[in-house]
Amino acid sequence: MKAIETKLKGCFILEPTVFEDERGYFFESYNENKMEGILGYKPNFVQDNQSNSSYGVIRGLHMQAGEHSQAKLVRVVEGAVIDVAVDARVDSPTFGQSVAVELSADNKRQLFIPRGFLHGFSVISEKATFFYKCDNGYNKASEDGINPLDKELNIDWGIPVDKMIISEKDQEAQSFEIFKNK
Template identity: 65%
Template sequence: MQVQETKLKGCFIIEPQIFKDNRGYFFESFNEQKFEAATGHNGHFVQDNQSASSYGVIRGLHLQKGEHAQAKLVRVLEGKVLDVAVDLRPGSPTYGEWVAVELSAENNRQLYVPRGFGHGFSVLSETAVFAYKCDNGYNKEAEGGVQYNDPTLKIDWQIPAGKEVISEKDALLRPFSEFNPE
């Protein structure tokens, strides 16, 4: 596998080695020992999640706070998304900065999103199936987030205005200027 750290310390793009032949392909989507050696992060995950969405859906920007914070290893099983990680770690030199990576069933890329980061994605294909590995269990009381269309962050989700599909819950998220990491 190839691992490239993004401009945000601890946030990695991971590209597996893919073996193709006339039958199709094979790749190792996760190996704890190799992951830890390549990233320096604990590769022990305790929860897997999966979502299905249609074109224009934007999910995010979400995170779990405090002792329930989660690191995520994310990938696309079907379709194509623009995956976004925002550094929301107080005191970080890249606080408020973000990276966007195209993840698809075709490129098989993964993104490792460390604890303390906001995370979201937009669906660029007709449909997409998205998989998350999380290193800590979900806790409703620890939910946090930032508006997907925050004017300070200026994230280009690559979805034309008026075509965004946003949940009620995500529409109520506060702007970055009001984000409280506690």
């Protein structure tokens, strides 16, 4: 597995070693010892989640705050997405900066997103099945988020505005300006 640290400290693109032959392919999607070697600590993933969405869907930007914060290891098992991580750690030199990575069933890339980050993705294929591991359970009271179309963050979701499908909850989410001034 090849690990590429993004400009956001602790946020890694992971490229697996894929073995292909006439039968298909095989790759190791997760190895605790390799992750410990990359991160410098052993993540304790406690929950797996999966979603399926159609073209134009944007999910995010979401996070859980405080003691319920989550690190995530995300990948796509069908289709393709633009996956986005935003550094929401107020003491970080990259606070408010983001990375966007295309994850697809074809490229088999994964993104490790540390605790303290906002996360979202847009579906750029006809449909996509998105899978992720979390190192902390879901806690509704700790939910936080930013409108994915926030002008200050200015994220390019790769979807024309008239084709975007965004939940009411995400459309009504706070601005980054309000978030950073809490």
